[in-house]
Amino acid sequence: MILSKRKTVIFGLDSAPPELVFYKWLDYLPNIKHLVSNGIFGKLESTIPAITCPAWASMVTSTNPGKLGMYGFRNRNHYNYEGLSFVDSNTINVETIWDILSKQGKKTIIIGVPPTYPPKPICNGYMVSCFLTPDKNCQYTYPDKLKYEVEKVSDGYILDVSNFRNEAKEHILNTTYEMTRKRFKLARHFIQNEDWDFLMMVEMGTDRIQHAFWGFFDNRHPRYLQGNKYENVIFDYYKYIDDEIGNTLPLLDENTLILLVSDHGAKMMEGGICINEWLINNGYLKLVHYPDEVTQISKQLIDWNKTMVWGEGGYYGRLFFNVKDREPSGIIPKQNYEYLRNELIAALEDLRDEKGQKINTKVFKPEEIYTECRNIPPDLIVYYGDLSWRSIGSVGHNTIWADENDTGYDDANHAQYGIFVMYGDNGYHSERRDDLRIMDVTPTVLDRMGIDIPWYMEGSVIK
Ligand SMILES: [Zn+2]
Numbered sequence: 501m502i503l504s505k506r507k508t509v510i511f512g513l514d515s516a517p518p519e520l521v522f523y524k525w526l527d528y529l530p531n532i533k534h535l536v537s538n539g540i541f542g543k544l545e546s547t548i549p550a551i552t553c554p555a556w557a558s559m560v561t562s563t564n565p566g567k568l569g570m571y572g573f574r575n576r577n578h579y580n581y582e583g584l585s586f587v588d589s590n591t592i593n594v595e596t597i598w599d600i601l602s603k604q605g606k607k608t609i610i611i612g613v614p615p616t617y618p619p620k621p622i623c624n625g626y627m628v629s630c631f632l633t634p635d636k637n638c639q640y641t642y643p644d645k646l647k648y649e650v651e652k653v654s655d656g657y658i659l660d661v662s663n664f665r666n667e668a669k670e671h672i673l674n675t676t677y678e679m680t681r682k683r684f685k686l687a688r689h690f691i692q693n694e695d696w697d698f699l700m701m702v703e704m705g706t707d708r709i710q711h712a713f714w715g716f717f718d719n720r721h722p723r724y725l726q727g728n729k730y731e732n733v734i735f736d737y738y739k740y741i742d743d744e745i746g747n748t749l750p751l752l753d754e755n756t757l758i759l760l761v762s763d764h765g766a767k768m769m770e771g772g773i774c775i776n777e778w779l780i781n782n783g784y785l786k787l788v789h790y791p792d793e794v795t796q797i798s799k800q801l802i803d804w805n806k807t808m809v810w811g812e813g814g815y816y817g818r819l820f821f822n823v824k825d826r827e828p829s830g831i832i833p834k835q836n837y838e839y840l841r842n843e844l845i846a847a848l849e850d851l852r853d854e855k856g857q858k859i860n861t862k863v864f865k866p867e868e869i870y871t872e873c874r875n876i877p878p879d880l881i882v883y884y885g886d887l888s889w890r891s892i893g894s895v896g897h898n899t900i901w902a903d904e905n906d907t908g909y910d911d912a913n914h915a916q917y918g919i920f921v922m923y924g925d926n927g928y929h930s931e932r933r934d935d936l937r938i939m940d941v942t943p944t945v946l947d948r949m950g951i952d953i954p955w956y957m958e959g960s961v962i963k
Pocket residue numbers: 514515551552553707763764
């Protein structure tokens with residue numbers, strides 16, 4: 501029997517993978533285990549790309565990234581060579597779950613959900629914006645004066661771990677714990693002191709700690725050393741997260757639906773594909789001069805009159821085509837565009853590692869995976885080695901394979917499946933599901949709270 505719930509709490513753990521939370525460590529996470537053992541759970545299929553901003557945005561709007569016009573952490577703004585710019589809350593052009601609920605008179609409290617910077621007004625509720633906030637001198641709460649309460653309760657709120665890709669491991673570790681402790685404390689403060697209906701918080705620490713420490717715990721990682729001092733860092737942090745959840749659950753009444761979700765998963769990074777090196781080798785890209793040292797690709801470095809395709813770095817790859825009458829110095833005639841895309845797809849799907857083994861690269865045409873492509877989509881979206889390899893944008897490597905990320909230390913890449921747990925409405929038994937998608941979250945919560953689901957939402961209600 502499905503019981504209608506009056507209130508909902510969503511705990512978001514950025515990048516939490518089902519392999520660790522459900523299968524490897526569940527027995528050591530008693531509070532999460534309690535939710536899993538008495539609720540609906542399963543891996544949650546993320547968006548393509550499986551990247552924080554489009555994934556959370558897609559979750560809270562039940563709209564695909566193409567329709568949102570959000571193709572990653574950064575987007576192309578014009579058909580020129582000026583590079584990409586960061587997305588923010590203004591990129592979202594449809595109502596979020598909290599917009600819908602607060603218009604229905606439900607009081608909503610939003611903490612750290614990407615992308616909510618700059619914070620937008622909520623007609624009935626509060627917001628603390630996300631990791632995109634440049635610093636606390638910017639307005640990071642709605643209403644602005646809420647920051648005094650946030651700062652007082654948390655004793656110095658932390659938006660994100662700065663420099664989580666640098667080598668100062670102790671700093672990363674200490675700041676992550678401090679940030680998480682403050683965020684859960686703030687959430688509990690609101691839970692206890694406000695008359696709320698919907699509260700959603702996203703903890704970034706899980707993502708930061710995985711990127712910084714994955715190679716210390718995963719014995720398949722080339723950098724792994726048995727018995728190293730950081731071997732249990734990720735495990736210990738998940739136990740700590742479980743404690744924080746355990747400290748919060750007793751504050752929630754019987755009438756509260758509880759969700760634990762992540763935006764995507766994580767996996768070991770096998771290496772990087774220097775995509776612009778590959779494009780040079782295969783005659784698609786021409787540089788003005790080949791650099792003597794590793795150099796970020798730039799407008800000045802590319803010979804645009806002889807370049808057909810260039811690529812961007814990141815957890816996944818994006819290829820941009822230099823199309824005649826579209827880009828300023830475009831050379832690909834429009835009638836050859838599709839042929840060239842198919843040629844590249846075939847070649848990239850055949851990408852090999854240094855040993856000559858195929859790495860299972862997946863390539864997507866945006867218009868085939870999205871119902872609509874707002875703003876400027878990449879011409880091709882690429883999962884090198886199905887996300888086991890990241891995209892390296894820089895040149896000067898003299899090889900197409902890289903062991904390390906070129907923009908800072910990183911052991912982990914994103915993975916396509918995150919986690920989903922929903923507790924409190926299925927008569928307290930465990931049900932594992934294999935058909936859950938990130939866009940199902942919002943319609944499901946609206947359904948359980950007795951709110952009509954807008955027609956344009958793409959997800960299904962999880963029954
Ligand atoms: Zn994320």
